[in-house]
Amino acid sequence: MNPSLKTLVFACRWCPLLGAERAGRERLALPPDFRLIPMECAGAVSPDLILRAFADGAHGVAVMGCHFGGCRHNGANRSAHTRLQLLSAALEAVGIRPARLFVSWGTAHEARQFAGVLSDFQARIRALRKEKDLPLLRGNFTPGHDREMRP
Amino acid sequence: MSALHADKIRAMLDENAVTAVLGLADGVEGHIPRIFTGVAEVDKLKDGPKYPLGKIAWRTLRAMPPGSRLAVVCRTCDSRAIREQEKMGQFPQRAVTCLVVPCDTEQALKCSCSWPAPEQAQGKNPVAGLAAGIRVLLESADRAWLWREHMQRCIKCYGCRNVCPVCVCPECRLEDPSFVRPAALPPSPLPYHLLRALHVADHCVGCGACQDGCPAGIPLLALHKALSGHLFGEAGYLAGTDAPSPLRRGPSHPTGEDRPEWKNCYGICASKGENS
Numbered sequence: 550m551n552p553s554l555k556t557l558v559f560a561c562r563w564c565p566l567l568g569a570e571r572a573g574r575e576r577l578a579l580p581p582d583f584r585l586i587p588m589e590c591a592g593a594v595s596p597d598l599i600l601r602a603f604a605d606g607a608h609g610v611a612v613m614g615c616h617f618g619g620c621r622h623n624g625a626n627r628s629a630h631t632r633l634q635l636l637s638a639a640l641e642a643v644g645i646r647p648a649r650l651f652v653s654w655g656t657a658h659e660a661r662q663f664a665g666v667l668s669d670f671q672a673r674i675r676a677l678r679k680e681k682d683l684p685l686l687r688g689n690f691t692p693g694h695d696r697e698m699r700p
Numbered sequence: 701m702s703a704l705h706a707d708k709i710r711a712m713l714d715e716n717a718v719t720a721v722l723g724l725a726d727g728v729e730g731h732i733p734r735i736f737t738g739v740a741e742v743d744k745l746k747d748g749p750k751y752p753l754g755k756i757a758w759r760t761l762r763a764m765p766p767g768s769r770l771a772v773v774c775r776t777c778d779s780r781a782i783r784e785q786e787k788m789g790q791f792p793q794r795a796v797t798c799l800v801v802p803c804d805t806e807q808a809l810k811c812s813c814s815w816p817a818p819e820q821a822q823g824k825n826p827v828a829g830l831a832a833g834i835r836v837l838l839e840s841a842d843r844a845w846l847w848r849e850h851m852q853r854c855i856k857c858y859g860c861r862n863v864c865p866v867c868v869c870p871e872c873r874l875e876d877p878s879f880v881r882p883a884a885l886p887p888s889p890l891p892y893h894l895l896r897a898l899h900v901a902d903h904c905v906g907c908g909a910c911q912d913g914c915p916a917g918i919p920l921l922a923l924h925k926a927l928s929g930h931l932f933g934e935a936g937y938l939a940g941t942d943a944p945s946p947l948r949r950g951p952s953h954p955t956g957e958d959r960p961e962w963k964n965c966y967g968i969c970a971s972k973g974e975n976s
Contacts, residue, residue, distance in 0.1 A: 596898050597891070601879055604890040631947055635901055635930060639894050642926035644844030685844040686851070686889045 565613035568663035592625025616655020724748030754865025777907035780940025781865035827929035
């Protein structure tokens with residue numbers, strides 16, 4: 550059995566959340582270990598929340614919103630995209646694989662699209678399973694512990 | 701103290717163009733920041749070593765009565781940080797005048813500075829000046845290990861936040877127990893160091909005060925340089941210039957959407973004699 554891959558999905562309620570709910574109603578095969586947090590808009594997802602999710606045990610975080618130009622909140626998804634790019638650069642700088650952060654705009658509003666996008670993302674994180682990037686910088690580490698793991 | 705700056709300061713104090721001057725003076729050991737108000741004291745001003753004056757200038761001006769004007773004798777990085785504070789609306793426009801002392805090559809190398817003198821400004825990527833020893837923190841394949849070893853030393857003194865000239869929020873998320881767990885040492889690097897770096901990313905002028913002030917010697921400047929480099933690469937943005945931050949949308953950051961024209965405002969604005 551595959552070890553659990555905790556995935557947190559922030560979904561804007563205007564597009565991807567509709568896809569997610571429909572995927573549930575249609576009983577599509579969805580990965581068992583993701584949690585979805587409905588947001589009013591992807592622009593409300595601050596990078597701080599994503600950092601906290603990673604520190605609290607998530608293996609991957611997905612942010613899904615409407616397509617550019619289709620945002621209900623004055624194009625807030627563009628600002629979100631700029632902020633998340635910066636977050637991705639910060640993760641990259643300290644050696645966490647940016648592939649653990651998945652950002653999608655307007656690709657998950659149909660049930661099958663949502664299921665597909667989510668499985669693809671989980672496959673991407675599963676490929677990183679051997680990487681030791683995330684546990685290294687996760688919360689509550691004690692000094693010196695597991696230092697011998699260093700290659 | 702260069703004669704040019706000294707003359708300028710005397711003239712400004714004479715004409716009451718500024719209320720006070722913030723600069724360095726000789727202390728018991730080394731240099732200390734000091735506020736000068738009289739023309740006679742100006743001789744004691746020193747160019748000094750590099751000293752983080754940005755946050756001190758901010759605190760000083762906020763403690764002074766409204767309408768006060770302050771001159772600061774500082775390095776280029778602090779003058780850029782003060783420009784950023786001004787852009788954030790921390791004090792009225794032109795309340796602070798910066799008299800810039802350019803850094804020499806040795807100091808610029810020490811800070812990995814890409815902008816040590818006021819004139820050699822724009823168009824340089826902040827990452828370009830990084831020394832090889834710091835570059836390895838951003839480019840080596842197992843840099844997560846390097847960062848782990850550095851961040852394990854953190855004693856959560858909040859020195860990096862307190863000394864940062866552009867870290868000016870009245871409420872700090874680093875004190876929010878749901879992000880940074882109280883009494884947990886060392887703090888989790890993601891919601892502590894990365895969160896702090898991201899919060900100041902678009903205002904960070906790369907002065908290195910956080911790194912110089914860190915008692916654990918965590919190379920924080922590398923992290924900040926990486927973020928500034930990203931913003932420079934993506935949007936051509938350099939903190940400390942007049943350009944608006946790419947992370948904030950204002951009138952100067954068009955979204956590409958057509959807005960309706962509120963010419964008449966259904967009579968609401970017209971009644972006040974405004975046309976827009």
